Each structure stands twice: as structure tokens, then as C-alpha cells.
Amino acid sequence: MRLTLIALSLVILAGCGPSAPAPALNEGASAPAATPASGPESAPVGGPESAAASLPGPTRLDGQGERGLYAFKLTPMPAEPVMGQIFQIETRVTDARTNAPILGATFKLDATMPQHRHGMMTEAVHKELGEGRYLSEGLKLHMPGAWEIRVDVDAKAGHDTIKLPYEQRPVATPR
Numbered sequence: 001m002r003l004t005l006i007a008l009s010l011v012i013l014a015g016c017g018p019s020a021p022a023p024a025l026n027e028g029a030s031a032p033a034a035t036p037a038s039g040p041e042s043a044p045v046g047g048p049e050s051a052a053a054s055l056p057g058p059t060r061l062d063g064q065g066e067r068g069l070y071a072f073k074l075t076p077m078p079a080e081p082v083m084g085q086i087f088q089i090e091t092r093v094t095d096a097r098t099n100a101p102i103l104g105a106t107f108k109l110d111a112t113m114p115q116h117r118h119g120m121m122t123e124a125v126h127k128e129l130g131e132g133r134y135l136s137e138g139l140k141l142h143m144p145g146a147w148e149i150r151v152d153v154d155a156k157a158g159h160d161t162i163k164l165p166y167e168q169r170p171v172a173t174p175r
């Protein structure tokens with residue numbers, strides 16, 4: 001029973017193509033307003049409290065490495081990357097015990113969709129900014145859904161890695 005369910009959900013999750021929304025075309029394109037499918041206005045406008053509660057909070061992108069050597073704090077720029085658009089992440093790496101910045105590390109950051117078994121379509125470039133800060137450029141999440149951002153650091157104290165779940169929102173459909 002359980003196995004069947006798991007297998008089923010895996011099959012569903014594995015579907016990469018079908019769930020991908022059509023790529024946004026040039027806004028200038030004189031598309032004759034594709035059927036403005038009567039929007040699902042079913043969402044009731046609740047009180048301010050309930051509305052706030054239903055909003056997904058900002059993703060926390062920090063924590064300690066798996067070996068407990070370093071602490072990582074990731075700051076995406078912009079703060080909420082848009083699906084399919086290039087963005088950057090600045091990662092601050094510190095000693096998990098002393099809080100001292102980790103300098104001169106071999107730094108790598110990558111994003112994958114573990115359930116789909118694929119990564120990004122771009123290759124990120126990393127550079128050290130100083131004071132334990134590392135900049136990753138050229139990141140792009142081309143699908144909505146569950147991504148995992150992984151950082152690998154090699155420094156004097158050794159190698160450590162952190163894997164952070166990140167949910168990419170779909171692009172809002174134009175009206």
C-alpha cells in the first residue's frame with residue numbers, strides 16, 4: 001500500500017515537462033489576448049490576520065554545515081528571485097564556533113531540483129568579496145517548485161556543506 005503510494009507520488013513528481021508553464025513571450029507581442037479564463041476568484045478575502053497567516057514567509061537560507069564546521073547565511077539578490085530570471089546570492093561563511101569569517105575558501109554554490117533530478121541551465125560563477133562573503137552570479141531557477149541550494153566550502157578547517165530547501169514560485173500570469 002504505502003509503496004504503491006510512494007511510487008505514485010514519485011511518478012507524479014518526476015513529471016518535469018507537463019508542469020512547466022509555457023515560457024513568457026515578448027510582452028510586446030500583439031497576442032490577441034488569449035482567453036482570459038475567468039480567474040479563480042474563489043479565494044475569499046479573509047480578515048487581515050488570516051491573509052497574513054496564509055502568506056509564505058521569507059525563506060530562511062542559513063544554518064550550519066553538515067559537519068558543523070561553518071555557518072552559512074545566504075542572501076539572494078533580489079530578495080525574491082523571479083522564476084527564469086538571473087539572480088545572485090551572497091553567502092557569508094563563518095566559523096561555526098568562533099564566528100570568525102572564513103577567508104580564502106574554495107567556494108561552490110549550486111541549485112538542483114532533487115525530485116526532478118536536474119540542475120540549473122546556467123553555470124554559476126563565484127568570487128570572494130572578503131570578510132567571509134562570497135558572491136555567486138548567473139543563477140537561474142527555470143522551473144517553479146522545490147529546489148535545493150547546496151553550498152560547498154573548502155577551507156583550513158576542512159570541507160563542509162549545507163543543503164537548503166528553496167521553493168521557487170511560478171511567474172504570476174499576466175492579466
Ligand SMILES: [Cu+2]
Nearest residue numbers: 016113116143
Ligand atoms: Cu524541474
